[in-house]
Amino acid sequence: MAYEIITSVQNPLVKRLHQLLDKKGREEQGRFLVEGAHLVEEALKSGAHVVTVLYDQERNLDPACQRALANHPQDTQVIAASAAVLAKLSETKSPQGIVAEVNKTANEWDEWVNKLSDQDDTLLLFLDEIQDPGNLGTILRTAEAAGVDGVVLGKGSVDIYNGKVVRATMGAMFRLPLFMRELGQAAEEWKRQGGRVLVSSLAQDSVAYDQAEYSGKIALVIGNEGRGVSKEMLACADQFVHIPLYGKAESLNAAVAAGIFVYEAQRNRRR
Structure with missing residues (x-):
């Protein structure tokens, strides 16, 4: 030194x-x-x-x-x-x-996801145009705490190296595998590996988050704070999931929703 x-x-x-x-x-x-x-x-x-x-x-x-x-x-x-x-x-x-x-760390998605081909139990988080730095940092911190295996950040999302994002992660970004990818392409590659895609949506056939099936290889998709999940990612869904709202609020903060989903997924998988 x-x-x-x-x-x-x-x-x-x-x-x-x-x-x-x-x-x-x-x-x-x-x-x-x-x-x-x-x-x-x-x-x-x-x-x-x-x-x-x-x-x-x-x-x-x-x-x-x-x-x-x-x-x-x-x-x-x-x-x-x-x-x-x-x-x-x-x-x-x-x-x-x-x-x-x-x-900056250059994680290679193709190499990393191919290593998961023989693993039967993997939990990923796909983030579809998360734009608020505080939300992204909090999601990454929560994902790392919950034991998520990796996070894929779609195009149009806030810069992961933005100072506010970095501070909000509280160091989680240094321990969690992170990838910047075209989400639709990443979802198709994930499915070829035998993975399923669960999309946060209020679609008519959506099931409550505590009734969904989280076993095996799954990727959870969290959408943009304003418009939700893109049409492209809705089309990739194997299942739609949602968090019921019992009060008068119209929606949940993206970081809060991500936390509920990943912890429910881990609770379900450990049951």
Whole structure:
């Protein structure tokens, strides 16, 4: 680990890292920022390629992050920085005193799904144009906690490396297999592997979530916050499922619905 000090927001490294706060910069560089001691520690412990860590020189390096750095398999540049530099690289009102530059992970869907061909018990989550960063981050955190095997994010969804998404996952994104795919194509590939597709919908033949069959290889589809599941994914459904509403609310938040579905699926599968 190489230590140095940066105090100017005009430093070339700081300017480059600042570009990672925008989607365009993240796509051009193939990297993203994580902020806060917990997330930096999770990134390091997960084995993600952490390129650079900057910490507030007045706060010192978080002890847990220091331990994680010592055990991290890759070389990581560690830099002490001024509060102004950390503020420049922060999206929060109160900068947390540490940020890390992390390489994006390129999970190969075809290779991964082929490895599942011999497994009889797999639970996936397909997300159809989830657009709210907080919703996506919460869904990923919940999916990882519930033991979901993988999440496929469809085109038109919010950028998974958006800062708010990253913070809302609380580190789950570093442990959960994530894929960005055309959902219709992914569903067809999943079916060729013997999987079934359960779609969240109020269609006439939809069954209540606690009456559905979740055994075997299944993928649960959660739709867009406003319009629900796309016509393409409705056409892929082997079964429609819904969560009954007993009060006056017209719908549930997408993250809440995803949580109910995945935990019911796991309860059903363990019964």
